[in-house]
Amino acid sequence: MRISRSRSLGLATTLAALALGGAAVPAAHAADSTLKIEAPDAVAVDPDSTAPGHDSNSTRLRLGLTLSDHPAPATGRITVDLAPLQGIASVATPGNACTVAQQVLTCDAMPMYEGKQSLDLYLYAPTGARPVGSTAVLHTTAVFDGVTASADTEVTLGGSNVVVEEVPTNRDLKPGDTWTPTLKVTNRGQLPASQLYLTFTGGMELTFLPQFSNCRYATDGDVVICAVHAGVAPGETVQLSPIGFEVDSDAYYPYEDVHVSSAEPDLTGWLGHYHFAPGPASAPKLTAVGKPEGGAPNGVIDFERLNGTSLNAVVPNTADFVAFGSWTPEAGKQQGRLTAGLVNNGPASIDWRSGSYPARVRVALPAQAEVLQKPDNCYPTSTDPTVNSFDCGTTPYIKNGYRASFDFTVRADPAAKLSATVSLPSLGEDNQESGKPWDPDKANDVVTVALGGESSTGTPSPQPSRSATTEPGGSTPSAPATPAPGTTPATPSPSASGAPGAGGSTGGGSYSGGGLASTGGGQGSGTVLGLGIGAIALGVGVVVVARRRRAGAQH
Numbered sequence: 001m002r003i004s005r006s007r008s009l010g011l012a013t014t015l016a017a018l019a020l021g022g023a024a025v026p027a028a029h030a031a032d033s034t035l036k037i038e039a040p041d042a043v044a045v046d047p048d049s050t051a052p053g054h055d056s057n058s059t060r061l062r063l064g065l066t067l068s069d070h071p072a073p074a075t076g077r078i079t080v081d082l083a084p085l086q087g088i089a090s091v092a093t094p095g096n097a098c099t100v101a102q103q104v105l106t107c108d109a110m111p112m113y114e115g116k117q118s119l120d121l122y123l124y125a126p127t128g129a130r131p132v133g134s135t136a137v138l139h140t141t142a143v144f145d146g147v148t149a150s151a152d153t154e155v156t157l158g159g160s161n162v163v164v165e166e167v168p169t170n171r172d173l174k175p176g177d178t179w180t181p182t183l184k185v186t187n188r189g190q191l192p193a194s195q196l197y198l199t200f201t202g203g204m205e206l207t208f209l210p211q212f213s214n215c216r217y218a219t220d221g222d223v224v225i226c227a228v229h230a231g232v233a234p235g236e237t238v239q240l241s242p243i244g245f246e247v248d249s250d251a252y253y254p255y256e257d258v259h260v261s262s263a264e265p266d267l268t269g270w271l272g273h274y275h276f277a278p279g280p281a282s283a284p285k286l287t288a289v290g291k292p293e294g295g296a297p298n299g300v301i302d303f304e305r306l307n308g309t310s311l312n313a314v315v316p317n318t319a320d321f322v323a324f325g326s327w328t329p330e331a332g333k334q335q336g337r338l339t340a341g342l343v344n345n346g347p348a349s350i351d352w353r354s355g356s357y358p359a360r361v362r363v364a365l366p367a368q369a370e371v372l373q374k375p376d377n378c379y380p381t382s383t384d385p386t387v388n389s390f391d392c393g394t395t396p397y398i399k400n401g402y403r404a405s406f407d408f409t410v411r412a413d414p415a416a417k418l419s420a421t422v423s424l425p426s427l428g429e430d431n432q433e434s435g436k437p438w439d440p441d442k443a444n445d446v447v448t449v450a451l452g453g454e455s456s457t458g459t460p461s462p463q464p465s466r467s468a469t470t471e472p473g474g475s476t477p478s479a480p481a482t483p484a485p486g487t488t489p490a491t492p493s494p495s496a497s498g499a500p501g502a503g504g505s506t507g508g509g510s511y512s513g514g515g516l517a518s519t520g521g522g523q524g525s526g527t528v529l530g531l532g533i534g535a536i537a538l539g540v541g542v543v544v545v546a547r548r549r550r551a552g553a554q555h
Helices: 011-020 027-032 534-538
Strands: 002-006 035-039 042-045 059-067 074-081 090-092 098-101 104-112 116-124 135-144 147-157 162-164 184-187 195-204 206-208 215-218 224-226 237-239 245-247 255-261 276-278 308-312 319-329 335-347 361-365 370-373 378-380 388-392 403-411 418-423 446-451 509-512 540-547
Touching (some): 035 135, 042 059, 042 116, 074 116, 104 116, 319 418, 335 418, 335 446, 361 403, 370 388
Parallel strands (some): 042 147
Antiparallel strands (some): 035 059, 059 116, 074 104, 098 104, 135 147, 195 255, 206 245, 215 276, 224 540, 319 335, 335 403, 361 418, 370 403, 378 388, 403 509, 418 446
């Protein structure tokens, strides 16, 4: 960010203030206040962009204004000199309070509350554009309450747009195999990228294998950052030297989301809590095949559009989801505790990238049984008050060994010989009943629990068998739904929809063996966003591989 400020008015500033006609206030206010404009140092404009609107590729330039020591409302004026932008960028008028005259954008009578105001400018390609690479300086001046500030932003026509090319889904892998996908990056922009940074995001059931000397490895998490020094010209495609992934024993839909950029990740931001160690000096470098190492960054801005993809695999594996339940009556009372739950006996871990649950825990009771208290994350499945049926949330990542249980307080007359049913309904990524194709043993998916005067445990309830396409060793999953390139799958927080949190209990429910941790070595989606391994193959780049691993990992 480039920040410009002024407390005292020089001759030029005074003239500007007079021209702007900012609202005058007692001099004491101006002396006590400081006006700052925060603006980006540089932005790029796509030569193919159009005025802001549907499917526009216009560039947003945000101006953030702060008037310190001035809590009272203020009024002011913002002016932007558009003359230098001729042939480089056009600017859309940002609202009714703004006008353009003689190549000057003026936003008059702008209100400011609690010392804060912002203005968004949208830049797009002009008619009769100058050659790509042309630059100009956008000069902004503001006067609020008699205090003046200015800021400059360099505007370039054209930029790079490095994109990871799509990799076909791999259907030929088994647990223990090594997958070496071919990773390619193309610069779809107008200017050369001198360095690349890639991010492997949300990886599940894939272990990053190689050690590279030009990479840094997080000592407290599964994050890898690699720098590859090679340029990528407009229209050029480069291929990374081989990167391998081991398919873990619990893989079913293993994947890595890959993001590439020519800008270095901000390690002082959301990754600041990680500590990195360099790769072995004797290890080979991650390189762009056939590309010599380049020099320093060239300052070209990347548009970062559709620059992500996913590495997806479909692995024949199985997971045994088992329903369980128990009843503990309270002595001398016609009520007790009904416990219902789910356990994944593996070996596969099932991960729904949409954020939905691969299976829920459904508790159904007869109308004569009254539910006095339910867990916070269990919800009625019917508005009919005579139907006692509840669905309990689990987690989008049901790993091998996962266990969730939910306690209900129920009033039931022992003489009525009532019983409850615990089942495991499952919606797929398409929000339709999935049938749990990974689970060949449906006999333990439903149990019946007697609600009598004595303690009891659930007994399996025979269910109609479902046919499943199988291979030796298990079921064959269909291809999972994947996000569009450049997007990242939703990752609910540990408390989303009342899902149990790692290592604890929520509203009477508890679980173990898998959560949504994103720190301490877990591989939450936050672990990988903003980094990039793909950058490695590209040129001067950085690779980041982040995985939410076994210990409470979740997507």
